[in-house]
Amino acid sequence: MSLNFSENLVEEATGKENAANFSSTIADTSASSDSLFFVKGEQAIPVNQLPQSWQNIHAGKSNTKLSDPEAYVKMAQLFFHKMSSGDVDLFNDSEKLGHLKPAFCEIFGKLAWEALDFYGEDFKVDKYPDFDSIEQELPPGEDYAERQKIVEIGKALFAEFGYDLPASFYQVHLAPIYREDVSEVRPLRFSEEDKNNARAWDASLHGQKVFPIQLMVQSISSKHGFFQEHGCGCNHAMTRVGVTDTSFDYQIRPEMRKTWIRDFIWTTWYEYAFFKFVPVTRFLVS
Numbered sequence: 001m002s003l004n005f006s007e008n009l010v011e012e013a014t015g016k017e018n019a020a021n022f023s024s025t026i027a028d029t030s031a032s033s034d035s036l037f038f039v040k041g042e043q044a045i046p047v048n049q050l051p052q053s054w055q056n057i058h059a060g061k062s063n064t065k066l067s068d069p070e071a072y073v074k075m076a077q078l079f080f081h082k083m084s085s086g087d088v089d090l091f092n093d094s095e096k097l098g099h100l101k102p103a104f105c106e107i108f109g110k111l112a113w114e115a116l117d118f119y120g121e122d123f124k125v126d127k128y129p130d131f132d133s134i135e136q137e138l139p140p141g142e143d144y145a146e147r148q149k150i151v152e153i154g155k156a157l158f159a160e161f162g163y164d165l166p167a168s169f170y171q172v173h174l175a176p177i178y179r180e181d182v183s184e185v186r187p188l189r190f191s192e193e194d195k196n197n198a199r200a201w202d203a204s205l206h207g208q209k210v211f212p213i214q215l216m217v218q219s220i221s222s223k224h225g226f227f228q229e230h231g232c233g234c235n236h237a238m239t240r241v242g243v244t245d246t247s248f249d250y251q252i253r254p255e256m257r258k259t260w261i262r263d264f265i266w267t268t269w270y271e272y273a274f275f276k277f278v279p280v281t282r283f284l285v286s
């Protein structure tokens, strides 16, 4: 496997220290079979080859409150291995495309690193919104009550998922309170105000393709008079529950809770990685 990352490119996204770590990670992995590591029979990257933030989570030195940090670290080890060494169906099912594998590893190894680097930070306690002070600082106005409902939904989501979902999951939910109208539809990718957050926010919304997580979000929102909308021109909005709509109650079955949360995290990571890789057109958002 040959992975010659441009230091400039890596630096741009992850900072110089991490760029150096990334290069040595790839060098170590290809140079030594001693570094082979397995999670339940599947090959993974050793912890010491993950971004520093994940090494800190593993060592208990990160200010995170994950209920099962070791499981998240194992997911990071698996994720980075699969993306940086092309351990995906595209190559595993057939050798025909083998000649493309080095390019895949180079591109997706870099994107996976960016994703893990981001989420290793995004799980830190100080990244999460302070719902009470946000509520206290809501500007008075005719739609004050609606903005307050959005904050209440955020609080209820946090009561449900806490620090097991990343800070950006809550931030994208709160975003409509800072819009002119809480129900304004925003094309995240193309909006000046949102473009710096679009990658993480879109990943978080796409993570809700894990249906039980979305059902929970919509159930909580509906009880406060809203539904969350997202289409894949990347429009995002909280829309008011109409007179003919009805709120609904949904609970995640306790025995499936861990599974759905892990599915959400995994999906969010690859959606973050793929964000710049998907075809986009303004035709879908106009």
Ligand SMILES: [Zn+2]
Binding pocket: 202, 205, 206, 230, 231, 232, 233, 234, 235
């Ligand atoms: Zn989207």
